[in-house]
Amino acid sequence: MAHPPEIRAKLRAAYVYDRLPLETAAEKCGVSYATARRWKSDAEAEGDDWERARSAARLAGDGIRQVTQMILDDYLTLHQATIEDVKAGSEIGPLQKAEVLSRLADAFTKTMSAVAKASPELGRLAVATELLQDLAGFVRNHFPHHAEALVEVLEPFAAEAARKYG
Template sequence: MAHSPETRDKVRRLYVFDRIGLEMAALQCGVSMSTASRWKREALDDGDDWDKLRAAAILAGDGIESVARAALAGFLTQYQATMDALNANPDIKAEAKVQMLASLADSFNKTVAASRKVLPETSQLATAMEVVQKLATFIREKYPKHAQAFVEVLEPFGEELAKTYG
């Protein structure tokens, strides 16, 4: 099926300027993923690098903070996917899991430390999360009978933290 140049331009615009993933841009335009990938590849061959333009648009539009937020969000998505895969796969030996978890923890710490330099709210959020975790441990160890009430309060309080620290 032949698509109009306008459709190709819309896929490009969604991907480059609206920062929608190529698969979603293709879906929104009624184009197969293979067609969108081919268009992107052909554009690159012609000197139109959609990925470089996308990065430039991010920097020009929202600045380095936006890039750092996107990088941190992408890492956290991968972090969660890795944790889910580790928990779902009983065939991974304990020793290998420990190594993977140590590597993941190291990557997490480095990513958060790097983002603190660019995103002050990341540091604030990390501090807030640490305080909440310490409070949870304190309640569990010293006042276990109040643990259920703490859990009930924690969810709405988490929403307040998210509003405050993003």
């Protein structure tokens, strides 16, 4: 039985935009699962990759914000763990600690910049974070003997800033 092109378009929309499983989308459109698989395969052979379109549609919505937030959360967890290791590391001298903090500050700034570009909603947090990083750099360069105390203060304050601006 031949189906009108509108049914194929409806199936694609249900699969790509509504994110229904192909079998469910086929039922919704009144076609067999085998037909839906064939249409999907034919479309891919013609350059219309439904899987790619589905991923792009997900990212176009809240997906990019969710992915960005997930990446940021993972980075911040690792960042905080590294700071804890540096604070606890008695075998690391003050200058080495300052160097580690400098590298962390640089990585943090770059990460926040990338996050702000990927998710403008997180831009306010990026500005607040950049200010904290500037403060950390200033203290590291002009008052290195206060670096450990600053880390002790910045750690909980960064979490507070993330709650307020994130």
